[in-house]
């Protein structure tokens with residue numbers, strides 16, 4: 731929390747009103763939602779979303795609120811220059827390798843099929859980088 735506040739990616743508010751004002755959120759609705767959530771903390775049953783409340787026991791939402799804003803960010807680009815198993819870049823008009831052009835890593839597309847499994851990008855960079863070097867050495 732200290733770092734979040736230090737680097738300005740989080741904000742601290744002493745009341746729901748301040749929080750709502752900062753993010754331009756309807757104050758009454760937010761206040762109602764917080765009260766509702768707190769009632770689920772008390773009862774141990776989330777009637778709204780069915781969230782398991784076991785670990786929320788006694789953890790009421792109350793001021794001061796330290797907040798962060800969530801937004802999407804690019805984590806991996808699925809797509810790029812098509813390569814073959816030798817790391818040669820394939821010409822999309824002839825489907826043949828472009829002489830002397832190699833690609834490895836995120837700039838190359840198709841390695842992971844329709845979706846990349848987590849943690850498989852760095853191994854891809856290393857394997858295909860070494861593969862490209864081997865292909866070059868053989869040429």
Ligand SMILES: Cc1cc2nc3c(=O)[nH]c(=O)nc-3n(C[C@H](O)[C@H](O)[C@H](O)COP(=O)(O)OP(=O)(O)OC[C@H]3O[C@@H](n4cnc5c(N)ncnc54)[C@H](O)[C@@H]3O)c2cc1C
Pocket residue numbers: 804805806834835836837848849850851852853855
């Ligand atoms: C937050 C985050 C977490 C991740 N966690 C993991 C993980 O846990 N495990 C995993 O396997 N993968 C992870 N990834 C994905 C992985 O880090 C990347 O896919 C990988 O680093 C891509 O390496 P790369 O060398 O292909 O591309 P990059 O690392 O993007 O390298 C491309 C380089 O080219 C340079 N460049 C761009 N344009 C030019 C230009 N015109 N001239 C010269 N240089 C240029 C850039 O500055 C950059 O240095 C994560 C990605 C993100 C964003």
